Amino acid sequence: MTLTDELYESVKDIWKGYHEHPFVRGIGDGSLPIEKFRFYMLQDYLYLYDYAKVFALGVVKSTEPSMIRRFSYFVEDTLGGEMDIHSGYMERLGITDEEVARASKSLANASYTSYMLEVGFRGDELDILVAILSCAWSYAEIGHKLAEKYPEAVNHPFYGEWVKGYTSKEYNDMNDEILYLVNTLGDGISRRRVEELKEVFVNCSRYEGMFWDMAWNMEM
Numbered sequence: 001m002t003l004t005d006e007l008y009e010s011v012k013d014i015w016k017g018y019h020e021h022p023f024v025r026g027i028g029d030g031s032l033p034i035e036k037f038r039f040y041m042l043q044d045y046l047y048l049y050d051y052a053k054v055f056a057l058g059v060v061k062s063t064e065p066s067m068i069r070r071f072s073y074f075v076e077d078t079l080g081g082e083m084d085i086h087s088g089y090m091e092r093l094g095i096t097d098e099e100v101a102r103a104s105k106s107l108a109n110a111s112y113t114s115y116m117l118e119v120g121f122r123g124d125e126l127d128i129l130v131a132i133l134s135c136a137w138s139y140a141e142i143g144h145k146l147a148e149k150y151p152e153a154v155n156h157p158f159y160g161e162w163v164k165g166y167t168s169k170e171y172n173d174m175n176d177e178i179l180y181l182v183n184t185l186g187d188g189i190s191r192r193r194v195e196e197l198k199e200v201f202v203n204c205s206r207y208e209g210m211f212w213d214m215a216w217n218m219e220m
């Protein structure tokens with residue numbers, strides 16, 4: 001069993017909850033009220049700046065030139081790739097730069113990003129990749145399952161772009177690369193280390209669940 005198989009095993013019940021979540025299902029069948037999505041988009045936009053910073057901590061913590069470059073590329077891929085999905089929606093939803101500048105993170109968002117940053121400051125490259133993995137991998141899985149369960153979801157006039165973004169080759173390539181790096185760096189680590197990484201993975205997965213609840217309830 002690879003490290004990522006083992007990590008997956010420890011969160012599969014939590015992840016099942018994402019696929020049944022009313023917010024996620026609402027994106028799939030197009031029934032999600034726009035105001036909830038607007039709330040989510042702004043929060044997720046703020047989230048992604050910190051997510052990029054977690055990758056940036058990987059630049060700081062890495063010693064191998066190839067890893068420094070990988071992390072730097074992930075920073076750029078987040079700010080310039082994934083955030084393109086957001087920019088399109090921000091415009092359509094009328095969320096201006098001023099509104100972003102004035103906005104503050106919800107408690108769930110602030111807790112989640114603080115936790116990931118703390119793992120990044122405290123840990124090494126592998127901790128950083130595992131903290132990131134539950135985000136990247138669960139969104140790839142959500143995109144994939146939505147496209148499978150709701151074949152029309154990608155054509156939805158509003159939510160289609162979101163589903164397309166997270167089922168795109170670029171997004172999935174990045175996730176595959178993180179999976180590969182976790183298994184490579186994690187090859188031969190001690191049981192104790194595996195347990196530490198599982199704790200990070202489970203905590204981040206629980207935070208993902210809180211983020212979906214926060215979005216659905218528009219809860220600051």
Ligand SMILES: Cc1ncc(CO)c(N)n1
Nearest residue numbers: 044047135136139208211
């Ligand atoms: C909260 C959250 N988790 C994961 C992703 C995917 O990167 C995202 N955009 N937002």
